[in-house]
Amino acid sequence: MSEIPEHLLKRSKAAKSKATGKPAEADAPAADTAASTAVTAATPATAAAVVPTADLPYLDPEPEPSKPTPEYIKAYTSRKKIPFWAMPVVLAAPVWAYGLAGTLQQPETEDPLVVESAEIYVAAGCAGCHGANGGGGSGYQLSDGEVLQTFPEAIDMMVHVARGSGAINGEAYGAERTDGNRRVSGTLGQMPAQLNALTQEELELVIYHERATLSGEDMSTEANAEWAEHVREAAESGAETEIDFDFLLACANPNFTPGATGEGSDDPENRPCPGPHSTEEAE
Ligand code: HEC
Structure with a gap:
């Protein structure tokens, strides 16, 4: 060596x-102390x-005095390591992975009401004419609040979907839309009647999907939240109630629905009108 x-x-x-x-000279004596002997001598x-x-x-x-960090180094060390444009991908990755691990169908939610109502929208054929996301096709756009313009109340929408457009061809229906016009049945084509195709539970589910999920209706109001709860329970109960079209007409608003009587339910306690309703409407 x-x-x-x-x-x-x-x-x-x-x-x-x-x-x-420690002073340099103190090195040797210090080595005699128990502590440093233990470390240095033992090993x-x-x-x-x-x-x-x-x-x-x-x-x-001579150790040089530390230089000020150059700007470009500072810039590098303070830079976010993931470029901002990649953020959506990075943030979405766990959601995507979660979706893969789950059903692959509805990665955003597990709420059976949302999932099941979306399934009926497809199964009943609505998606084929109105678009998978309600953007429209041979039938009207239902998304982005469009269907809420025509039908401020779910009950009038139930009647329209149940009987289709052929039964009221040429008649105005729904509310005045933001363009100042009401819809006239048959203008765009024919909306097939669902009266014999869907149960009352399915009708409410599909309407829930179009209003809440596709058109973003505020479901946090008391009346809407209550209705959503009812639709959820009805779906979970497995009930298959035949649509009572006369009952729907009695509950619908005559200003929006041709043929509506506006009578309401004759037994609001035990058989309230379908759809959201505030307490005054139940009279
Ligand atoms: C065969 C194609 C077709 C299918 C299937 C279909 N629709 Fe339609 N829908 C239409 C057409 C066309 C219109 C417009 C008819 C008219 O001009 O009166 C319409 C109109 C509507 C309207 C009125 C919208 C507005 O703003 O005036 C609603 C609500 C609606 N459909 C819901 C549904 C639902 C719910 C289903 C599934 C149960 C469904 N549609 C299935 C073609 C279809």
């Missing part, structure tokens, strides 16, 4: 004492191995 030159050893000691705060091999690495920086003649 080659000798370490004397001047280097001195410099090393001086630097070490600077670092430890000479480790000590030997440690010394060079610990000392090497001090072999450098």
Whole structure:
């Protein structure tokens, strides 16, 4: 083993004492203390191995005062490591993975009301004519509040979907839309009647889907939240109630629905009108 030159050893000691705060000469006596003996003497091999690495920086003649960090380094270290344009992908990844792990169909929600109502929208064929997301096709757009313009109340929509457009061809239906016009049945084509195709539960589910999910109706109002709860319970009960069209006509608003009587339910306590309703309407 080659000798370490004397001047280097001195410099090393001086630097070490600077670092430890001990005077260089104190090195030897300090080695006698119990603590340092335990470390250095008990494990000479480790000590030997440690010394060079610990000392090497001090072999450098004069440690330069640390330079101010250059701007471009600062910019690099403070930069966000994920570019902003990749954020949507990065943030969506867990959701996507979660969807894969789950049903693959509705990664956004597990709410059976939302899932089941969406399924009926497809199964009943609505999606084929009105678009998978309600954007329209051979039938009107139902999304983005469109269907809410025509039908401020779900009950009038139930009647329209149940009997279809053929039964009231040429008649105005629904409310005045933002363009100042009411819909006239048959203008765009024919909406097939669902009276014998759907149960009352399915009718309400599909209408829930078009209003709440596709058109973004605020379901947090008391009346709407109550209705949503009813639709959920009805779906979970597995009930298959035949649509009572006369009952729907009695409940519908004559201003929006041709043939509606506006009588309401004759037994509001036990058989309230379908759809959301505030307490005054139940009279
Ligand atoms: C065969 C194609 C077809 C299918 C299937 C279909 N629709 Fe329609 N729908 C139409 C057409 C066409 C119109 C417009 C008819 C008209 O001009 O009166 C319409 C109109 C409507 C309207 C009135 C919208 C408005 O703003 O005036 C609603 C609500 C509606 N459909 C809901 C449904 C639902 C719910 C289903 C599934 C149960 C469904 N549709 C299935 C073609 C279809």
